[in-house]
Amino acid sequence: MDWGILAKNKMNIEKNYNGKELTIKVDNQIDTVTAPDFENEIIDEMGKFDSLNLDFENLEYISSAGLRVLISTQKKLQPEGIPFNIINTPPVIKDIITVSGLDNVLNMQ
Template sequence: MEIKATKNGDVLEVALSGRLDTNTPPDLKGYLRENLEGVASLAIDLADTQYVSSAGLRVFLFAHKELAKVGSGLTLRHPNEYIADVLDATGFTEILTVEQ
């Protein structure tokens, strides 16, 4: 998995490519831990992400909870059909903003 990010003021945009599988979530979580301070809005672009495991979903939940503490929000953008189905089946679409 590759993480590319841009920060514009208090808006952080992260683009993931590859697989967010059993081995890669610690990389994303570590990146987010180091970069969420002062962030009012986080968008994670999944356009080039082929797969998200339950460990990856936990990282999304971690980010959501951290941002909620300061009244901020997380948006997941451009999930493929498989990832969108997983987000829907797990109820993540009820707690996160998901944009096609």
């Protein structure tokens, strides 16, 4: 069994621009293995958008490593006044964000 391939199959990312608004849809899970790839996908788009939405409709799990990426992204975008929203957040992901105390920091819809 190739664990590298298995790990990469734990997260799927789809990017969609509507003008200068970027929506990144993330499926499956963001964990210690996939969080660096998730962060790199966001970093690769920096400077190309004036609004960022993360669509978590099909996200099943997010670890503390994934939460760190969310906070890091917000810290990069906030000084520039770029809106950052987490949309279509399933209850299980909302619970993880709430229990971590980040529901007052992150904009979830």
